Every structure is written in structure tokens, then in C-alpha cells.
Amino acid sequence: xxxxxxxxxxxxxxxxxxxxxxxxxxxxxxxxxxxxxxxxxxxxxxxxxxxxxxxxxxxxxxxxxxxxxxxxxxxxxxxxxxxxxxxxxxxxxxxxxxxxxxxxxxxxxxxxxxxxxxxxxxxxxxxxxxxxxxxxxxxxxxxxxxxxxxxxxxxxxxxxxxxxxxxxxxxxxxxxxxxxxxxxxxxxxxxxxxxxxxxxxxxxxxxxxxxxxxxxxxxxxxxxxxxxxxxxxxxxxxxxxxxxxxxxxxxxxxxxxxxxxxxxxxxxxxxxxxxxxxxxxxxxxxxxxxxxxxxxxxxxxxxxxxxxxxxxxxxxxxxxxxxxxxxxxxxxxxxxxxxxxxxxxxxxxxxxxxxxxxxxxxxxxxxxxxxxxxxxxxxxxxxxxxxxxxxxxxxxxxxxxxxxxxxxxxxxxxxxxxxxxxxxxxxxxxxxxxxxxxxxxxxxxxxxxxxxxxxxxxxxxxxxxxxxxxxxxxxxxxxxxxxxxxxxxxxxxxxxxxxxxxxxxxxxxxxxxxxxxxxxxxxxxxxxxxxxxxxxxxxxxxxxxxxxxxxxxxxxxxxxxxxxxxxxxxxxxxxxxxxxxxxxxxxxxxxxxxxxxxxxxxxxxxxxxxxxxxxxxxxxxxxxxxxxxxxxxxxxxxxxxxxxxxx
Amino acid sequence: xxxxxxxxxxxxxxxxxxxxxxxxxxxxxxxxxxxxxxxxxxxxxxxxxxxxxxxxxxxxxxxxxxxxxxxxxxxxxxxxxxxxxxxxxxxxxxxxxxx
Amino acid sequence: xxxxxxxxxxxxxxxxxxxxxxxxxxxxxxxxxxxxxxxxxxxxxxxxxxxxxxxxxxxxxxxxxxxxxxxxxxxxxxxxxxxxxxxxxxxxxxxxxxxxxxxxxxxxxxxxxxxxxxxxxxxxxxxxxxxxxxxxxxxxxxxxxxxxxxxxxxxxxxxxxxxxxx
Numbered sequence: 001x002x003x004x005x006x007x008x009x010x011x012x013x014x015x016x017x018x019x020x021x022x023x024x025x026x027x028x029x030x031x032x033x034x035x036x037x038x039x040x041x042x043x044x045x046x047x048x049x050x051x052x053x054x055x056x057x058x059x060x061x062x063x064x065x066x067x068x069x070x071x072x073x074x075x076x077x078x079x080x081x082x083x084x085x086x087x088x089x090x091x092x093x094x095x096x097x098x099x100x101x102x103x104x105x106x107x108x109x110x111x112x113x114x115x116x117x118x119x120x121x122x123x124x125x126x127x128x129x130x131x132x133x134x135x136x137x138x139x140x141x142x143x144x145x146x147x148x149x150x151x152x153x154x155x156x157x158x159x160x161x162x163x164x165x166x167x168x169x170x171x172x173x174x175x176x177x178x179x180x181x182x183x184x185x186x187x188x189x190x191x192x193x194x195x196x197x198x199x200x201x202x203x204x205x206x207x208x209x210x211x212x213x214x215x216x217x218x219x220x221x222x223x224x225x226x227x228x229x230x231x232x233x234x235x236x237x238x239x240x241x242x243x244x245x246x247x248x249x250x251x252x253x254x255x256x257x258x259x260x261x262x263x264x265x266x267x268x269x270x271x272x273x274x275x276x277x278x279x280x281x282x283x284x285x286x287x288x289x290x291x292x293x294x295x296x297x298x299x300x301x302x303x304x305x306x307x308x309x310x311x312x313x314x315x316x317x318x319x320x321x322x323x324x325x326x327x328x329x330x331x332x333x334x335x336x337x338x339x340x341x342x343x344x345x346x347x348x349x350x351x352x353x354x355x356x357x358x359x360x361x362x363x364x365x366x367x368x369x370x371x372x373x374x375x376x377x378x379x380x381x382x383x384x385x386x387x388x389x390x391x392x393x394x395x396x397x398x399x400x401x402x403x404x405x406x407x408x409x410x411x412x413x414x415x416x417x418x419x420x421x422x423x424x425x426x427x428x429x430x431x432x433x434x435x436x437x438x439x440x441x442x443x444x445x446x447x448x449x450x451x452x453x454x455x456x457x458x459x460x461x462x463x464x465x466x467x468x469x470x471x472x473x474x475x476x477x478x479x480x481x482x483x484x485x486x487x488x489x490x491x492x493x494x495x496x497x498x499x500x501x502x503x504x505x506x507x508x509x510x511x512x513x514x515x516x517x518x519x520x521x522x523x524x525x526x527x528x529x530x531x532x533x534x535x536x537x538x539x540x541x542x543x544x545x546x547x548x549x550x551x552x553x554x555x556x557x558x559x560x561x562x563x564x565x566x567x568x569x570x571x572x573x574x575x576x577x578x579x580x581x582x583x584x585x586x587x588x589x590x591x592x593x594x595x596x597x598x599x600x601x602x603x604x605x606x607x608x609x610x611x612x613x614x615x616x617x618x619x620x621x622x623x624x625x626x627x628x629x630x631x632x633x634x635x636x637x638x639x640x641x642x643x644x645x646x647x
Numbered sequence: 648x649x650x651x652x653x654x655x656x657x658x659x660x661x662x663x664x665x666x667x668x669x670x671x672x673x674x675x676x677x678x679x680x681x682x683x684x685x686x687x688x689x690x691x692x693x694x695x696x697x698x699x700x701x702x703x704x705x706x707x708x709x710x711x712x713x714x715x716x717x718x719x720x721x722x723x724x725x726x727x728x729x730x731x732x733x734x735x736x737x738x739x740x741x742x743x744x745x746x
Numbered sequence: 747x748x749x750x751x752x753x754x755x756x757x758x759x760x761x762x763x764x765x766x767x768x769x770x771x772x773x774x775x776x777x778x779x780x781x782x783x784x785x786x787x788x789x790x791x792x793x794x795x796x797x798x799x800x801x802x803x804x805x806x807x808x809x810x811x812x813x814x815x816x817x818x819x820x821x822x823x824x825x826x827x828x829x830x831x832x833x834x835x836x837x838x839x840x841x842x843x844x845x846x847x848x849x850x851x852x853x854x855x856x857x858x859x860x861x862x863x864x865x866x867x868x869x870x871x872x873x874x875x876x877x878x879x880x881x882x883x884x885x886x887x888x889x890x891x892x893x894x895x896x897x898x899x900x901x902x903x904x905x906x907x908x909x910x911x912x
Contacts (some may be wrong), residue, residue, distance in 0.1 A: 611836050632669050639844035650858040656755045660762050662846040667766030669838035675817055679765050679778050686785050697792040698859055702867050702875045708797055712804050713887050717894035719809045723816045724898035730820040
């Protein structure tokens with residue numbers, strides 16, 4: 001295993017451009033010919049994504065040997081090579097490419113079954129392709145500007161996809177909410193990029209180490225915190241997490257795509273990519289925010305009853321865990337967990353979608369005993385749940401334990417907090433599993449008995465993801481000598497399985513499982529009677545998501561709307577009134593004078609009256625809607641400006 | 648020096664056209680004023696073509712005449728349509744965009 | 747020579763003033779004919795005879811005829827609301843005058859070659875230019891022309907054309 005020591009070579013491969021270009025091409029095709037393609041339109045998207053996956057896999061050999069693949073086209077030949085369209089693949093971005101293309105392909109296949117019969121089928125797959133294309137562009141970009149382009153496109157596509165069923169007002173509102181909330185983060189990212197360019201004059205990712213040496217720590221902290229703000233928006237970290245649970249209004253495959261493979265991963269990827277810019281102080285912020293999100297979302301997930309919402313909060317929680325890893329400075333661990341999480345979380349979402357598709361219900365209270373009617377879905381959901389709980393030796397175990405190890409190394413207390421989080425994870429995910437698939441069918445609701453196994457086109461992709469949920473973690477396991485970490489450039493890896501950590505995390509998972517069974521399914525009280533009021537208060541707090549939405553509504557949105565309304569009122573009453581009044585006075589004056597002139601001086605002073613009338617009309621010009629008066633302003637502006645600017 | 652005096656003439660034509668656009672209320676009157684402006688531009692082109700011996704300038708004067716024909720045709724079609732549907736030929740009566 | 751220039755200039759200016767001030771639209775259109783003829787005469791004096799003929803043929807022959815047609819077609823509409831007054835005459839005059847002054851002062855500050863400095867452009871050279879260097883704009887203009895014709899027919903057609911069933 002000496003390839004890690006081989007000198008890094010940068011190869012130029014033009015086919016790199018095809019990775020984002022294929023889905024983009026599919027988008028264009030579907031946009032213009034979608035109606036004509038009809039039922040065949042999903043295949044266009046699947047083929048494009050599979051093609052991108054193929055190219056990604058063909059690069060694997062090169063990348064695993066420690067080489068970089070890059071290609072760039074001149075864009076603006078101004079002063080610096082900054083302004084080029086450059087794509088590059090190293091270990092980090094290859095991993096993301098693999099995750100996005102493989103899971104994107106699976107989800108596109110699955111959507112073929114899930115979206116079957118939807119009137120806007122081809123439009124859905126067009127958006128899906130554009131989403132993947134922009135995500136791939138984001139991942140492949142070799143400098144901030146292109147990444148930002150992809151970043152914004154991802155935001156746009158998520159808006160389009162979340163509000164895909166825009167006939168539902170909640171879906172439209174959720175799309176807006178996602179767009180606006182992530183926009184707050186995007187603004188931070190843009191400011192960070194501008195600040196970086198302004199101070200360091202360098203936007204290439206490969207030069208970040210040099211930039212770090214060049215800039216003062218305070219400035220670096222500011223830039224990295226701004227970048228993290230963008231990442232927090234996309235990865236839905238506290239306090240910008242509110243959009244993600246609402247985004248569940250979109251079609252379930254979209255939830256799987258956004259919450260597993262692509263959009264939320266973008267934030268983690270961004271931080272991992274720009275980690276050289278992060279100072280200890282900003283890493284502390286990342287760690288704190290990640291930990292808060294991890295625990296906060298975990299407790300909320302324990303109390304929700306909508307299966308998609310539980311999965312959404314579980315995603316938040318897992319993203320928090322990745323941010324914790326990033327905060328510890330261990331980007332490879334975060335990326336490893338991102339990869340395994342992508343598989344099992346996509347599988348969980350697709351399983352949930354399969355349940356919703358079959359039972360037409362997504363409240364835990366209306367579901368039960370589905371294992372008999374949907375054996376495949378149940379088995380795959382079980383695999384994903386076990387994987388997420390971090391049980392040896394599925395994927396989730398390897399990635400979660402790597403983070404636990406790193407935590408123990410840096411802050412021993414953090415290990416215990418994270419173990420608590422792991423127990424919570426097991427508890428909420430098995431609560432979902434047990435109540436959906438085990439127990440008895442709820443006959444009196446009339447929904448569940450009609451349930452049937454989903455069609456092959458939906459089960460097959462799920463099975464593929466199930467293989468990933470079982471085996472993807474091996475890539476980072478000591479059994480295979482951590483090929484993944486070598487890929488990501490990490491050399492200090494733990495050899496062999498750490499037995500205490502294994503034992504503790506198993507204990508935590510067992511604890512969570514017990515909790516899920518006793519409280520979640522049997523609905524028994526664990527607390528002594530004296531503490532029950534406090535417990536139920538805490539429960540209500542978590543069930544209402546800690547009232548964050550309400551707080552935002554009360555302290556941000558309401559005052560803002562009030563302010564806007566106040567300004568509108570001021571505009572209408574005071575300013576419009578003033579203009580109207582002036583106009584009316586002018587008019588009145590004009591009429592008066594005209595009458596006076598006609599009566600007294602008759603024809604001689606008619607011109608004066610017309611002047612005043614013209615002045616009155618000019619004062620009213622804002623409200624006339626008459627083009628000639630606008631043109632008059634334009635001409636006057638031209639005259640004045642050219643007179644002023646004349647040399 | 649005819650160059651400068653003819654420039655004066657074309658400026659005057661142009662500004663009269665602007666004045667017409669600003670004041671005319673009849674849509675056809677607007678079209679007439681636009682023709683004045685286009686003629687001023689064409690006159691400028693021909694003048695410079697003569698003064699500098701430039702061939703392309705004359706070609707562009709030719710293009711201007713062609714485009715003026717297009718503009719007149721479309722404009723008149725719009726006016727006739729307008730007179731049928733909106734029952735008016737006055738530009739300021741067409742204010743559906745008024746806020 | 748300069749007498750001819752002066753006469754044509756006066757004719758053109760007078761026509762232009764009438765075009766924008768006459769209340770009767772029909773007379774304004776006829777004044778435009780005067781302007782067009784004056785400009786055509788100036789073209790001849792500037793040794794651009796071909797352009798002068800095109801000007802008379804296209805402008806006076808086609809466009810002006812169209813305009814007169816349109817005036818007559820819509821005549822009963824503006825006859826009812828007798829001769830509308832011009833709007834914002836004073837500010838418009840100020841704006842136009844300001845524009846004129848800016849233009850004049852700008853062009854006066856430049857130095858111009860003595861007239862006539864160069865050879866007159868021959869018709870052969872113009873034709874060659876049109877089919878060599880400017881062949882693309884030339885073709886584009888003809889395309890625009892076709893589009894304008896089709897568009898004009900579609901707009902003015904009675905009853906209005908319906909979009910083809912999709």
C-alpha cells in the first residue's frame with residue numbers, strides 16, 4: 001500500500017466536463033421535448049445520471065492512486081487565471097461525485113415508480129436532472145466562483161422540487177421557506193467569497209493553504225465563519241434548520257435526494273473543502289453548532305409522529321454529527337459519515353416513500369404490521385435502521401465510531417455526549433420501524449390493509465441502496481486498511497477495531513432500542529410519578545420543535561411584515577398624498593388661471609395657463625402610465641447627463 | 648462648410664422628431680415623428696459617407712430605410728388593430744399598464 | 747451649389763416643423779412627404795443618387811401611402827373627438843431644444859474634413875460591399891422584413907388569427 005506516497009500528478013481529462021453536462025443535457029431535452037417524450041422521459045434522466053456515474057467510476061483508478069484530474073476552459077481573459085471555468089477531481093470531490101451520481105441514479109429509478117402517472121412527470125425529471133447537474137458542478141468546481149454558481153442552482157432546484165406539487169399551499173410555502181432560509185446562508189457565503197477575493201485575491205481551492213499563511217487569523221476567522229454560515233444554511237444547522245422539516249412537502253424521492261445525497265451534503269462538503277481557512281476559533285463554532293443541532297434534532301425526532309418528519313429531524317441530527325467531526329478538524333471522517341449516511345438515509349426515505357405509496361398514510365398512528373404485506377420494504381428499512389444505529393458491522397458503525405474515536409482523542413467528555421446522541425438515534429429510528437412494520441395492522445383506519453408491496457422499479461433501487469448501507473462502511477474500515485481515508489488524504493488512522501468504543505456504542509444502541517420498545521411502542525412511563533409533569537413539559541417542548549418556528553414568526557417575520565406594512569402605509573398616505581396634493585393643486589391652479597386668463601386677457605396669456613397646466617400634469621406624471629411622459633424624463637436625463645459629462 | 652451645416656440640419660430633424668414623439672397624441676403622429684428621427688440618422692450616415700469616402704455608411708443608410716419600412720408596417724398594423732379592439736387611436740388612451 | 751443646399755434645408759426643416767405641429771394629421775403626413783423629398787434631394791447633392799431613389803421609392807412611394815391609408819381607415823375615430831391638443835408642449839420643447847444644444851455643441855467641438863474631401867462612393871462599390879462584407883446583415887434585414895410582414899398580417903388580420911391548436 002504505497003500509493004499514498006506516490007507523487008500527486010494532475011491529469012487533464014476533458015471528459016470531466018461530461019459529468020455535469022450529461023444531466024444538464026437531459027434537463028434541456030426534457031424541458032423542450034418532455035411532453036413528446038411522455039412516458040420515456042424518466043429514462044433520459046436515468047441514462048444521463050448513469051452516464052455520469054460511469055465516468056465517475058472510470059476516474060476511480062486515477063484518483064485512488066492519489067492523482068488529481070483537472071480540466072479548465074478560459075472564461076474571461078482579464079488579468080488573472082482566476083476567471084476560468086475549472087473542474088477538478090481529487091479524493092474529496094470524487095467521493096461526493098460517487099455519492100451524488102450513484103444515489104441520484106437509484107433515486108431516479110425509484111421515482112419512475114413513485115411518480116408514475118403524475119401529469120408533470122417529465123417536468124419532475126427535468127428538475128431532477130438539473131438538480132444533479134448543479135450539484136455535480138458544485139462538487140467539481142475548482143474555485144469559489146463556480147462553486148457558488150452550482151450552489152445557487154442547487155438552491156433554485158430545491159425550491160422547484162420542494163414546491164413541485166404547488167397546488168398544495170403547504171408545498172408552495174415550504175418551497176419558499178427553503179429558498180429564503182438558505183438564502184440567508186448564501187448571503188454569508190457570498191460575503192465570505194467577496195472578502196476572500198478582496199483580501200487574498202485568490203479563489204482557487206488548491207491555493208487555500210497559501211492563503212492561510214498570508215492572512216491574519218482574525219480575518220480568517222471572519223471569512224470562515226461567513227463560509228460556515230452558507231454551509232449551515234444548506235446543511236440546515238441551527239439556527240437555519242427550519243426549512244428542512246417543511247421541505248417534506250415535496251415528493252418523497254426529492255426528500256431522499258435533498259436530505260441524503262445532495263443539497264444538505266453540499267454544506268458539509270463546502271466546509272470540508274475549505275477547512276484550511278478555518279481557525280481554531282471558527283472550528284469551535286462549527287463544533288458547537290454541530291453538537292447543538294445533533295442533540296436538538298435528536299430530541300425533536302423522538303417526539304414527532306409523521307414518519308417523514310422524523311426522518312427529516314434525524315437527517316438534521318446526523319448532519320450535526322458531521323459538523324462535529326468537521327469541528328474536530330477531521331474532514332475525512334465527516335466525509336466518510338456523509339457517504340455512509342447518504343446510503344442509509346436515502347434508503348430510509350425511499351422506504352418511507354414506499355410505505356406512503358402503499359398505505360397512503362404517513363402518521364405513525366395510522367400505520368402498523370406492514371411487514372406482512374411489504375416484506376421487502378420492511379427488510380430494507382430494517383437494514384437501514386440498523387446501519388444508522390451504528391451496529392457492528394454495518395456501514396453506520398464504521399463512520400460513527402470513527403467520529404467517536406476522534407472525539408475521545410480531543411475531548412473525552414464529547415464521547416459521552418455523542419454516545420447519548422447515538423442512543424437517541426437508535427431510539428427514534430426503531431420507534432418508526434417498530435410502529436410501522438411490526439405489531440398489528442390498524443384495521444379500523446381502513447388504510448393499511450390495502451397496502452401492497454411496491455413495484456419492482458421501486459424495490460430494486462432500494463435493494464441496491466441496501467447493499468450500500470451494509471457494505472459502504474467497509475471502505476473506511478480497518479479490515480481493508482482504510483482505502484477511503486487514504487483517498488481523502490488522512491494518514492493518522494486507527495489500525496484495528498477499537499473494542500471499548502465498539503462495546504460502548506453497542507450498549508448505547510441497545511439502550512436506545514429498549515427505549516424505543518418500552519416508551520415508543522408499549523407506551524409505558526419510565527419516569528417516577530413525581531417527575532412526570534416536568535417530563536411531559538419537556539416532551540411538549542420537543543414535540544413543538546422548541547418553538548423555533550414560532551419564535552422566528554414572532555420576532556423576525558411578524559415585525560418585518562409590520563415594518564413593511566407600515567412603510568407601505570406611509571407611502572400610500574404621506575408620499576402619495578403629497579404627490580397627489582401637489583398634482584391637484586397644480587391642476588386647480590392651472591384651471592383657475594386658465595379661467596382667469598380666458599376671462600380677463602383672453603387669448604394673449606393662454607400660453608401661461610398651458611405652462612401651469614403642463615406643470616400640473618408633470619407633477620402627476622408618476623401616476624399617468626403615459627409613455628410619452630416617461631420618455632420625456634428619459635430625454636431630459638440624456639440632455640442633463642450629456643451636458644454634465646461633456647468634456 | 649456644408650458638413651457642419653448639414654449636421655445642424657440633421658440635429659434639427661432629430662430634435663423635431665423627439666419633440667413630436669413627446670407631444671403627439673395620435674399614434675400615427677408618433678409614427679411620423681419616428682420617421683423624422685430615422686431620416687435624420689440616414690442623412691447623417693450619407694453625409695459621413697461623403698465626407699470620409701466610406702462605403703459602409705451608405706449601406707447602413709440603406710438598412711435604415713429598410714428597417715423604417717418594417718417599423719412602419721408593424722406600427723400601422725398595431726394601430727389598425729388598436730382602433731378595432733380599443734376603439735381609439737390615441738396613445739394616451741392605451742394605459743392598461745397604469746398602476 | 748450652396749443655394750441648392752440652403753433651399754433643400756429650408757424645405758426639409760419647414761416640413762419637419764409642420765409634421766410635428768400641424769393638428770390635421772393628413773396634412774402632417776403630406777408634410778412628411780415634403781421632408782422625405784427634401785432629404786432625397788440632399789442625398790442627390792451628396793452624390794448618393796441610389797439612396798435618393800430608394801428613399802423616394804420606399805418612403806414616399808410605399809410608407810407614406812401606407813400612412814395615408816391608415817389615417818383614412820381610422821379617420822372616423824379621431825373625427826369624433828375633434829383635433830386633440832398636443833400634450834406637454836412647453837417641457838417637450840425645452841427638452842428638444844436642450845438636446846439640440848447639446849448635440850450642436852458636441853459636434854461643433856470636433857474638427858471636420860473640408861468638403862468634399864474624399865471620392866464619392868460609387869454604386870458599384872456599394873453593391874459589392876452589400877454582397878461581400880455586409881452579406882450577413884443584409885440577409886438578416888431581409889429576414890426581419892419577412893418577419894415584420896408576417897407579423898403585421900397576423901396583427902391586423904380580421905378576425906384575429908387563433909394560435910394553432912396544441
